[in-house]
Amino acid sequence: MRYKKYFLPTLKDAPSEAEIISHKLMIRSGMVKQSSAGIYSWLPLGFRVLKKIEKIVREEQVKSGAIEILMPTIQSADIWIKSGRYDDYGKEMLRIKDRAGRDMLYGPTNEELVTEIFKSYISSYKDLPKNLFHIQWKFRDEIRPRFGVMRGKEFLMKDNYSFDLNFDAAKESYNNMFRCYLRTFLRLGLTPIALKAESGAIGGNLSHEFQILAQTGESTLYYDKKLENIDPSTADIEQLQKYYAAVDDEHDPKTCPVEKSQLKISKGIEVGHIFYFGTKYSEKLNAFVQTKSGSKIPVEMGSYGIGVSRLVGAIIEAYHDDKGIKWPKQLAPFFVSLINVNINDEKCNQVSEEIYNNLNHTNIDVLYDDRDVSLGVKLSDSDLIGIPFKIIIGPRDIKTNQVQIEERLTGKKFMLSINDAYNYITNEMKVFSNSDN
Ligand code: ATP
Ligand code: MG
Numbered sequence: 071m072r073y074k075k076y077f078l079p080t081l082k083d084a085p086s087e088a089e090i091i092s093h094k095l096m097i098r099s100g101m102v103k104q105s106s107a108g109i110y111s112w113l114p115l116g117f118r119v120l121k122k123i124e125k126i127v128r129e130e131q132v133k134s135g136a137i138e139i140l141m142p143t144i145q146s147a148d149i150w151i152k153s154g155r156y157d158d159y160g161k162e163m164l165r166i167k168d169r170a171g172r173d174m175l176y177g178p179t180n181e182e183l184v185t186e187i188f189k190s191y192i193s194s195y196k197d198l199p200k201n202l203f204h205i206q207w208k209f210r211d212e213i214r215p216r217f218g219v220m221r222g223k224e225f226l227m228k229d230n231y232s233f234d235l236n237f238d239a240a241k242e243s244y245n246n247m248f249r250c251y252l253r254t255f256l257r258l259g260l261t262p263i264a265l266k267a268e269s270g271a272i273g274g275n276l277s278h279e280f281q282i283l284a285q286t287g288e289s290t291l292y293y294d295k296k297l298e299n300i301d302p303s304t305a306d307i308e309q310l311q312k313y314y315a316a317v318d319d320e321h322d323p324k325t326c327p328v329e330k331s332q333l334k335i336s337k338g339i340e341v342g343h344i345f346y347f348g349t350k351y352s353e354k355l356n357a358f359v360q361t362k363s364g365s366k367i368p369v370e371m372g373s374y375g376i377g378v379s380r381l382v383g384a385i386i387e388a389y390h391d392d393k394g395i396k397w398p399k400q401l402a403p404f405f406v407s408l409i410n411v412n413i414n415d416e417k418c419n420q421v422s423e424e425i426y427n428n429l430n431h432t433n434i435d436v437l438y439d440d441r442d443v444s445l446g447v448k449l450s451d452s453d454l455i456g457i458p459f460k461i462i463i464g465p466r467d468i469k470t471n472q473v474q475i476e477e478r479l480t481g482k483k484f485m486l487s488i489n490d491a492y493n494y495i496t497n498e499m500k501v502f503s504n505s506d507n
Contacts, residue, residue, distance in 0.1 A: 071404070072426075073439045077114050080451050090286045092386035093218030095395050099455040101382070108215025108223030115455060116382065118403040120226065123381050124205055126257050126400065127228045134250035136203040136230045141183050143207050147173035149182040153354045162210045176209035181351050181373055184231045188369065189357035195235050198359065198369070199243055203230030205378060217286070219379045220339065226379040232372040235359065237348070240370035244276060244346045247374045251280050251342050258381065259398035260388060261298055263291060263338060265315050276346035279317075281338030284387035290318035291338040294328045339384045346372040395456030396478050399498070404437040406495055407452040411445050411464040421473070421488060422463050428492055434499050453478065459498065461491055 077100075084094035096102050101116030112120055128138065144166070150156035156163075164176040177183065184202055192200065205228045215223050232243035248264065255262035260282045267279040281291055293315035314328045317338075326333065352358070352368035359369050377384075389396045399405065406429060410422040422438065429436040437457060439448045445464075452460055460476040467473060472485045475494060486494060 071435075071437050073437060073441050076437070078437075078455070079113070080454060088218065090217050090220075090387070091390055092220065092286070092383040095386055095390060095454070096218055096383065099395060102219060104218075108212055108221070110219055110222060110224075115403045119382055119397070119401055120379060122401045122403075123258060123385075124226070124228075124378055127254055127376055127378060128205065130250050130254040130257065131203045131228065131230060133253075134201075134246055136201040136250075138204065139187075139202050140204050141177075141180055141187070141206060143177055143209070144174055145177045145180075145183055147175055149186055149355065150175065153182045153351055155182070162212065164209045164211050177206075178208055178210045179227075179373070179375070180204070180206075180229055181231065181371075182355065185351045185355045185357050185371070188231075188233055189352075189355065192233070192359065192369075194360050195362055198233060198235045199239055200233045201230055201243060201247075202233075203228060203374075218383055220383040222379065225377060228376040228378050230374045232374070233357075234370040234372075235361065235367075236370060240346055240348070240372060241276075244344065244372050247344055247372070248278060251344065251374070251376070254376065255280060255282065255341065258385060258401065260341070260385065262341070263293055263297055263315050265291070265317055266320070267317075267343065278344050279340050280342035280344075281317075282341050282384055282388065283336045284339050284384060285337050286387055287337035287339040289338045289340065291336055292316050292318065292321040292326065292328075293334055293336075295332050295334050339380070339387065340377070341381055341384055342374075342376045344372065344374040389456070393450065394454035397456040397458060398479075399458050402435075402456065402458050404435045404457050405459065405499060406434060406436045407457040407460045408436050408438040409445070409448045409452065409460055409462045410438070410440055411448075411462060413440060413442055415465045415468075417468050418463050418465055421468055425461060425463070425473075425488065425492060429495065432496055432499070434495065459495060461495070 079100040081098045084098050088094040088097055096116065099115060100113050102110040102112055105111050147156055159178065163178055166174045166176065168174055205226065207224055208227045209224050212221055212223055215221055232240065234240040234243055252262050263281045264278045265281060267277045281289060294313040297313045297315060314326065348370055349368035352371055357369050358366040360366055385401065386395050389398060408422060408426055410418050412418050426436060426438045456478060458478050462474040471487050473488055473491045474483060474485055475491055476483045
């Protein structure tokens, strides 16, 4: 992408209503624009990151056996009346009437709708288990939208729903999603902490929240340091639950099994939440399945949510410095910033174009800064928007065929020949693409 042709409106200052660093940086780097309280447009840079997060979330869902569908944002009130949640949900639900006067709503979650879909097509134990997911916008009329996309009214959620014949199978689905969540967050570069949670409005008796550590989080967490070292691809649920973690109102220093030196206290942001709720919805909405012996029983369900748009802010909370965002490579909107120091220098232009074309051919996302602005502005914009690598092409260096490489995450700077620079970047790209799978 050529910067001059692109749409990347960076700002020097953040608006005063932005309280936390991720919100400030998202606005300053031109990722989002607020359209009204808690509702945002995603500008090109923000949209790219949102899609990268979505892709990782999707891949991990598919790997764990969930099947993608897409349900609408607007739902009929009827099914919510049947489940009993139409009144319970209260003012967070955005209620709408269509032209015929029918009560509709903008979905805050999808248990009812997915149960309706399930029961229309599946009625036998032979077709179980099933696990359906979608990645769709939700609306909750939050009383206090804040922190930018982290607590919005309209937000993107990945939600999935498991359907099983009995409790044991449902528990297995739950544990499977538990592991899937840990893997997902690790792939996003985050340290997930799983905590037993109250299941709240969605209801039920087994629930975990997934929190990531961040100073600006809304919850206080107490946990065993060892949790940070668990490899979820090899860990089982028992092992994961062996280590202590609690939110502050559940933490009691008298009964806490963790030694003081092993106990960590930190703030957390909730990025995911999973629930097992049994037959709560299937009974109310009549989703019954036939067992092997011929009897009909309500299907066992669980639901699982990840805040995809919240993650954009949460990840910035974990990856930034005083210059701006420091994207983990797998999420960066561009992998390389190609900085042409002097657009009036023929050699600089020629080498920049050459590197630009080569990187494009290798499918490496490159932002070519071809603007007629000072080097200082180019460098600080690149730092602000958090691109992992810079290739800097300056008139003096280029006389000896050298370019400078800068790494955003480590701050490392070094000179390489043009050829080695290209190889270095393609190699970095390979290293991180391989580690994804
Ligand atoms: P919270 O306690 O933060 O309000 P919740 O318990 O209401 O979250 P769930 O209903 O479990 O959230 O939704 C699943 C996920 O969706 C949450 O873990 C969170 O990451 C995300 N989420 C929920 N509400 C919002 C919101 N207002 N803005 C952005 N993301 C949200
Ligand atoms: Mg909520």
